[in-house]
Amino acid sequence: xxxxxxxxxxxxxxxxxxxxxxxxxxxxxxxxxxxxxxxxxxxxxxxxxxxxxxxxxxxxxxxxxxxxxxxxxxxxxxxxxxxxxxxxxxxxxxxxxxxxxxxxxxxxxxxxxxxxxxxxxxxxxxxxxxxxxxxxxxxxxxxxxxxxxxxxxxxxxxxxxxxxxxxxxxxxxxxxxxxxxxxxxxxxxxxxxxxxxxxxxxxxxxxxxxxxxxxxxxxxxxxxxxxxxxxxxxxxxxxxxxxxxxxxx
Ligand SMILES: [Zn+2]
Numbered sequence: 001x002x003x004x005x006x007x008x009x010x011x012x013x014x015x016x017x018x019x020x021x022x023x024x025x026x027x028x029x030x031x032x033x034x035x036x037x038x039x040x041x042x043x044x045x046x047x048x049x050x051x052x053x054x055x056x057x058x059x060x061x062x063x064x065x066x067x068x069x070x071x072x073x074x075x076x077x078x079x080x081x082x083x084x085x086x087x088x089x090x091x092x093x094x095x096x097x098x099x100x101x102x103x104x105x106x107x108x109x110x111x112x113x114x115x116x117x118x119x120x121x122x123x124x125x126x127x128x129x130x131x132x133x134x135x136x137x138x139x140x141x142x143x144x145x146x147x148x149x150x151x152x153x154x155x156x157x158x159x160x161x162x163x164x165x166x167x168x169x170x171x172x173x174x175x176x177x178x179x180x181x182x183x184x185x186x187x188x189x190x191x192x193x194x195x196x197x198x199x200x201x202x203x204x205x206x207x208x209x210x211x212x213x214x215x216x217x218x219x220x221x222x223x224x225x226x227x228x229x230x231x232x233x234x235x236x237x238x239x240x241x242x243x244x245x246x247x248x249x
Contacts, residue, residue: 003065003066003067004065005064005065006032006061006062006063006064006065007060008029008031008060009029009058009060009061009080009121010027010028010029010030010035010059011027011028011058011100011103011120011121011124012025012026012027012053012055012056012059013026013027013055013101013104014055014100015053017043018038020043021041021042021043022040022042022043023038023039023042023043023050024036024037024038024039024071025039025042025074026104027059028103028104028107028117029061029112029117030112030117030118031112032110033107033108033110033111033112034107034108036071036109037063037074038072038073039074039077040073049078051079053077054082055097056083056086056096056097056100056124057079057081057082057083058080058082058121058124059078060077060078061076061077062074062075062077063075081125083096083124083125083127083128084128085129085130086124086127089134090246091134091246092132094134094242094246095134095137095138095243096127096134098243099123099124099127099138099141101240101241102142102145102240103120105230105234105236106145106146106149106230106234106237107149116145116148119141119144120145123137123141135220136205136211138223139205139219139222139226140208142223142226142230143202143205143206143226146230149234153179153202153206154178154179154206155179155199155206157179158179158180159174159179160180160184160188161181161184163181165179165181168196169182169196170182170183170185171193172185172192172193173192173225174190174191177190177191179202197214197215197218198218200214201214201218201219205222223240223243227240
């Protein structure tokens with residue numbers, strides 16, 4: 001690992017009180033991936049860095065990087081973007097918080113991924129824009145981060161045998177493999193049957209095509225399927241907490 005002063009953009013993932021005056025903040029940075037930082041004095045109302053580091057804000061960080069250190073002392077954090085509209089809409093807030101949760105759960109510390117940073121930064125801004133459909137954006141992001149994490153789901157071919165998916169009525173989804181063709185599902189006795197509508201939705205979300213006239217329940221069903229798939233691939237992932245809170249309301 002390198003040593004020296006780091007200046008990087010970052011998304012605030014979580015914030016924890018530490019002592020009477022300080023916070024421990026988790027960031028996903030553009031240049032260093034996920035890091036944790038101690039922000040001394042951040043709980044004072046006079047601290048600009050403290051005010052800038054609310055969850056989901058995008059900030060510019062300055063800190064000194066030292067070999068072997070797990071927790072850095074953050075020198076300063078300047079606000080770059082504050083998703084004000086997201087904070088006034090419960091569904092948008094739950095979906096944007098889910099983006100932060102996925103980044104925190106699916107990435108390993110100090111592993112840089114410029115594409116993932118850009119996609120996550122863009123997603124928070126999109127969810128914050130007028131007329132946004134946060135649930136569709138979250139589903140799209142879910143496929144994106146799974147792909148960036150090396151466990152992407154592919155809709156055009158069977159995850160087990162690799163043959164092209166042709167008989168849509170036979171398609172199944174398995175929490176280990178992903179999409180399975182009818183033959184493999186039968187042979188392995190795995191996977192749940194998915195409707196052609198759900199398969200169509202997955203296709204649109206991955207390719208970025210517009211999805212028209214779908215039953216809104218399809219999207220919440222798909223979210224549940226993706227959470228189960230993610231739990232299978234990431235032992236520590238326990239599902240999206242922000243969405244569960246929304247469900248309890
Ligand atoms: Zn197959």
